Amino acid sequence: MKYLSFDLEATGLEEDALIIEFAMVPFCSETKTIENDLAKQFYIKCPSFKELEPNLNEWVAKNNKELIQKAHEQGIEPSQFKGIMESYLDSKEVKDYFGNKPIVLFGKSISAIDLPFLNRDLGWEWMNKYFHHRNLDLSCFSLGLIDMGLLEKGMDSGGKLMEKFGMGDVCHTALEDSVNTAKLYFKLLELQN
Numbered sequence: 001m002k003y004l005s006f007d008l009e010a011t012g013l014e015e016d017a018l019i020i021e022f023a024m025v026p027f028c029s030e031t032k033t034i035e036n037d038l039a040k041q042f043y044i045k046c047p048s049f050k051e052l053e054p055n056l057n058e059w060v061a062k063n064n065k066e067l068i069q070k071a072h073e074q075g076i077e078p079s080q081f082k083g084i085m086e087s088y089l090d091s092k093e094v095k096d097y098f099g100n101k102p103i104v105l106f107g108k109s110i111s112a113i114d115l116p117f118l119n120r121d122l123g124w125e126w127m128n129k130y131f132h133h134r135n136l137d138l139s140c141f142s143l144g145l146i147d148m149g150l151l152e153k154g155m156d157s158g159g160k161l162m163e164k165f166g167m168g169d170v171c172h173t174a175l176e177d178s179v180n181t182a183k184l185y186f187k188l189l190e191l192q193n
Contacts, residue, residue, distance in 0.1 A: 003106035007177040020071035023174035027182040041175040045075035102132040108158040108181045109139045150191045
């Protein structure tokens with residue numbers, strides 16, 4: 001099956017947090033190939049770190065200062081987000097890859113944060129126009145593998161899986177995380193053998 005692996009970085013996990021980086025890359029689970037030529041990454045403008053800092057949670061303030069500064073300085077305007085996504089999703093290359101069907105989204109822990117943020121910022125109707133109503137969440141898939149005894153308990157996060165498969169640390173950059181999440185899925189699919 002073909003999926004669109006995506007990841008976003010935000011100013012936190014709170015309901016009003018801002019998306020500041022977005023990336024996506026298509027991949028095929030049958031051929032275990034990632035279409036790096038179709039990868040797309042961009043920053044979304046946000047207020048300066050100084051403006052945001054008083055309301056940031058401790059982890060974000062400590063670890064994402066540079067990312068927030070990049071988004072503030074290099075990001076597209078939030079009003080351009082939908083247009084950039086439409087240009088990408090309506091492109092001939094992407095339509096040819098997915099066969100002009102609704103795209104199944106894939107990512108790590110997307111049910112909790114990523115999808116609610118996208119529905120909020122892009123709109124429910126817009127999301128339903130471009131994406132299948134089903135999606136694949138790596139963390140949820142991992143929980144199922146744990147229940148089946150194919151994966152050890154506690155291996156339900158991207159960080160733990162990256163460690164298990166010797167892939168280093170989670171990068172917390174949207175494009176690297178999109179690619180690594182697809183690679184983790186390939187590794188998990190091999191557990192059935």
